[in-house]
Amino acid sequence: MQYPEFIHAAKEKLGVQTEQEVLDITRAFLHTLTEHLAGNAADNLGAQLPAPLLDIIREVSPEDRDQGERFKLTEFYERVADKLGVDNETGKQYTHQFMQVFGPMVTEGELHKIKITLSDDYAPLFDSVLSSQNAPQ
Template structure:
C-alpha cells in the first residue's frame, strides 16, 4: 500500500477528516507499539510500511526501539490516549481501527511475529484484522 492510499483508507476507517488526524493517531499507535516491541521488531514492521510510517517509528531512538517494555493491553490504550489527549474509550476505538488499516499493509508472517511477542490479553487487538495475503485470497 502506498502512502496516499494509506491516508485515504485510514481516514475512512478512523472516521477522521484530515491527514494530520491520521498522522497523530498513527504516531500514537506506532510509538506505543514500538515502546513494547523488543529487538528490531519495530524496524521489521516498518520495513513493510510506506516510508513515511517507517520514519514515524524511527522518531524513537534505536536504543529506545530496542527496549521491549512490557505492559498490558489496557495500558497500551492508556498510553495511546495520553499521546493523543483523548479518553481511553476513544483511544481504544482508534487503536482497534488502526490495526484494521495496518493488517493489510504487512505480511501474515510479520503480523504473527508481532502477535507472538505480545501477551495473550492483546488477542482482541488482532480480531477482524486481515493481512495482505488474507485480502488477496
C-alpha cells in the same frame, strides 16, 4: 499499499477529516507499539510500511526501540489515549480502527511474529486482522 492510499483508507476507517489527524493517530499507535517491541522488531515491521510510516517508527530512539517494555493491552489503549489527549475509550477505539488499516499493510507472517511476542490479552487486536487476511477473496 502506497502512502496516499493509506491516508485515504485511514481517514475513512478512523472517521477523521485531515491527514494531520491520521498522522497523529498513526504516531500514537506506532510509538506505543514500538515501545512494546524488542530487538529489531520495530524496524522489521517498518520495512514493510510506506517510508513516512517507517520515519514515524524511527522517531523513537534506537535505544528505546530495542527495549521491549512489557505492558497489557489496556495500558496500550491508555498510552495511545495519552499521546492523543483523548479519553481511554477513544484511545481503544482508535487503536482497533487503526489496526484494521494497518494490519493489511503488513504480511501475515510479520503480524503473527508481533502477536506472539505480546501477552495473550492482545489477541483481540490481532485476531480480526489475521482472520480477514486468511479469508477467501
